[in-house]
Amino acid sequence: MSIKDEFTKGLWQTIPPFRLVLGLCPTLATTTSGLNGMGMGLATTFVLVFSNLFVSLLRRFIPSQVRIASFIVIIASFVVIVELVMQAYFYPLFKILGIFIPLIVVNCIILGRAEAFASKQGPVASLADGLGIGLGFTISLFVLGCLRELLGSGTLLDIPVMWSGFEPFAFMLKPPGAFVALGILLAAMNLISQVQARKGGGR
Amino acid sequence: MRDIIKMIIVLTIIGAVSGLALSLVYEGTKAPIEYQTIKFVKEPAVKKVLTGYDNDPIADRQKMIIGEDERGKPIELIIFPAKKAGATFAVALEGKGKGFGGLIGVMVGVSKEGTLLDIGITSHSETPGIGARVSETSFTDRFKGLATNKEIKVDGISGATYSSKGVMAAITQALGYVTTFSKEIF
Numbered sequence: 001m002s003i004k005d006e007f008t009k010g011l012w013q014t015i016p017p018f019r020l021v022l023g024l025c026p027t028l029a030t031t032t033s034g035l036n037g038m039g040m041g042l043a044t045t046f047v048l049v050f051s052n053l054f055v056s057l058l059r060r061f062i063p064s065q066v067r068i069a070s071f072i073v074i075i076a077s078f079v080v081i082v083e084l085v086m087q088a089y090f091y092p093l094f095k096i097l098g099i100f101i102p103l104i105v106v107n108c109i110i111l112g113r114a115e116a117f118a119s120k121q122g123p124v125a126s127l128a129d130g131l132g133i134g135l136g137f138t139i140s141l142f143v144l145g146c147l148r149e150l151l152g153s154g155t156l157l158d159i160p161v162m163w164s165g166f167e168p169f170a171f172m173l174k175p176p177g178a179f180v181a182l183g184i185l186l187a188a189m190n191l192i193s194q195v196q197a198r199k200g201g202g203r
Numbered sequence: 204m205r206d207i208i209k210m211i212i213v214l215t216i217i218g219a220v221s222g223l224a225l226s227l228v229y230e231g232t233k234a235p236i237e238y239q240t241i242k243f244v245k246e247p248a249v250k251k252v253l254t255g256y257d258n259d260p261i262a263d264r265q266k267m268i269i270g271e272d273e274r275g276k277p278i279e280l281i282i283f284p285a286k287k288a289g290a291t292f293a294v295a296l297e298g299k300g301k302g303f304g305g306l307i308g309v310m311v312g313v314s315k316e317g318t319l320l321d322i323g324i325t326s327h328s329e330t331p332g333i334g335a336r337v338s339e340t341s342f343t344d345r346f347k348g349l350a351t352n353k354e355i356k357v358d359g360i361s362g363a364t365y366s367s368k369g370v371m372a373a374i375t376q377a378l379g380y381v382t383t384f385s386k387e388i389f
Contacts, residue, residue: 088235
């Protein structure tokens with residue numbers, strides 16, 4: 001696979017959380033608005049890109065018996081960096097995301113990519129993979145956040161967009177609403193895939 | 204045996220390098236984090252209790268050492284001065300008093316002449332609907348204009364005696380600091 005393929009596969013074919021269905025905990029918890037989802041996605045992307053890069057660079061030195069421990073130390077370090085930087089420069093977002101920033105450490109997408117991809121591939125391919133998957137995750141969270149924000153509070157990126165008599169579905173901002181929104185998006189994606197497959201005779 | 208030694212060495216190096224990197228980031232973000240925390244947590248209260256200033260009380264904050272905690276670390280008191288044409292005419296500072304559900308933090312604005320300007324509750328864990336009513340302006344307004352050289356006493360909220368007393372204790376503590384540090388502040 002070329003570098004470009006490694007990058008683009010994260011945007012549709014293996015887009016988390018829809019296709020990999022990994023990292024659902026932050027996906028469901030932080031997508032109460034489009035901006036929150038995007039913030040969480042970007043924080044995860046940063047960790048994913050750098051942990052992929054370093055795991056790939058160090059893959060020859062890390063003995064396989066202690067690889068998971070080493071990966072976790074690398075990942076955790078970048079998570080703390082994100083946490084400190086966010087607290088220093090994006091305090092309101094830091095307050096909203098709260099506990100879900102430290103919890104990026106245990107996000108299975110990140111450890112999954114380190115274990116399944118970066119520990120076997122070169123640094124450039126790993127960087128492309130991390131960037132692609134991270135961007136896919138960010139887009140997913142952003143779209144999911146926008147959908148929930150639109151239905152749950154009648155705004156889009158904090159700007160009211162619905163007609164004046166619109167009664168917001170407060171339910172959409174609660175955790176069950178996240179499942180419903182996720183299901184709607186998954187169904188829509190499957191529909192698109194099916195139409196594509198029928199047109200192109202399968203991929 | 205060689206494997207074990209290699210594992211130990213690799214893990215140690217990774218841990219040490221991560222630790223070093225994190226301590227550098229921590230040092231670098233310490234000042235902005237402190238500013239942000241004060242700005243978002245204390246600024247609303249400071250803005251409520253001080254008026255008519257032309258400086259940035261958050262940027263001009265002063266730190267006083269008011270004692271040591273049980274580990275021997277100094278306890279800091281942050282004072283926010285309100286200045287007009289470079290002269291401090293009032294300060295805001297936080298005091299703490301024991302309420303019903305723990306400590307109540309109260310931001311207190313005091314003028315140079317010794318008048319209580321206004322108070323704002325910064326943190327509390329009082330019962331919602333009962334003790335938590337101390338943070339409503341109908342209660343905090345009762346302290347406006349009191350003289351600071353007399354005992355701070357107003358009518359408490361009925362049913363929330365402990366909480367009301369906690370607020371008064373917090374104000375008394377803050378005013379005590381003002382008396383102690385009056386030379387440095389004004």
